[in-house]
Amino acid sequence: xxxxxxxxxTMHSHSHPYPQHRLMMSNxxxxxxxxxTLLSSIPIIGAGLWLAHGSAATCESALQAxxxxxxxxxxxxxxxxxxGACYHVxxxxxxxxxxxxxxxxALLGITVFGMAVTAAGGGRHVPCRPYxxxxxxxxxxxxxxxxxxxxxxxxxxxxxxxxxxCPRIAAWTPMDYLQHSLTPIQSGCCKPPTSxxxxxxxxxxxxxxxxxxxxxxxxxxxxxxxxxDSCKAGVLEQVRxxxxxxxxxxxxxxxxxIAIYSCGCCAFRNARCWSSALRRxxxxxxxxxxxxxxxx
Numbered sequence: 001x002x003x004x005x006x007x008x009x010t011m012h013s014h015s016h017p018y019p020q021h022r023l024m025m026s027n028x029x030x031x032x033x034x035x036x037t038l039l040s041s042i043p044i045i046g047a048g049l050w051l052a053h054g055s056a057a058t059c060e061s062a063l064q065a066x067x068x069x070x071x072x073x074x075x076x077x078x079x080x081x082x083x084g085a086c087y088h089v090x091x092x093x094x095x096x097x098x099x100x101x102x103x104x105x106a107l108l109g110i111t112v113f114g115m116a117v118t119a120a121g122g123g124r125h126v127p128c129r130p131y132x133x134x135x136x137x138x139x140x141x142x143x144x145x146x147x148x149x150x151x152x153x154x155x156x157x158x159x160x161x162x163x164x165x166c167p168r169i170a171a172w173t174p175m176d177y178l179q180h181s182l183t184p185i186q187s188g189c190c191k192p193p194t195s196x197x198x199x200x201x202x203x204x205x206x207x208x209x210x211x212x213x214x215x216x217x218x219x220x221x222x223x224x225x226x227x228x229d230s231c232k233a234g235v236l237e238q239v240r241x242x243x244x245x246x247x248x249x250x251x252x253x254x255x256x257x258i259a260i261y262s263c264g265c266c267a268f269r270n271a272r273c274w275s276s277a278l279r280r281x282x283x284x285x286x287x288x289x290x291x292x293x294x295x296x
Contacts, residue, residue: 044071188234
């Protein structure tokens, strides 16, 4: 009888350390994955801030605001998952995996939507000039509606004026326009269309039929072509270029989130399996020990 008890105790001592070790390793893996996810939120937030306050003066928040929201959400979710892994809080890990799945889907949706609405557009070459000019009709209908609505265009226009794009070329001579390139905002907002013709006294146009932006143009520093359709097109072109630049970053982060989510699911499943095995072994050992204890 004592030999049977010794065998049971030997099995009890050897059965626990292995599952516990695997359980700790799974929690450690989940913790490190959360740390990687937390770090991956930094480029997302950085891209949103660059769109919002970058030197390029994008001045259109339709795409940058959701990007910032996703970045900060990834940051908070990663912190929750990291705490859950460190302190073995199962519900926090479930919440982390669910939130990561939703965030990956949201980032994919925003990336695809951004590429779809910024696919159209681009500049038109101006003969004998190194810069391009832009037409609002070349862009997607969704973006056109954004800049045509006053409550969206006023903040964008304030951003354009505050960027100082026009004062940087205010002293340019006609020769400078023949030799130097312009940003989309400078081309659309800081000068009239190249096709416009004006008389020397500026009292009347030499041609009766011209682009409507020719009539909106004014030399006053506070007016210029800020209310021109070409200015709105310049803002949209800058949005298109900036969004295409960060699409690669979005794709890389999206692939990383999917990989981290997959690894997290595997690690969490392993942790559950070994935790269940540990409880099952404990139950079997208790049932084995009780009869022996009763006989003794």
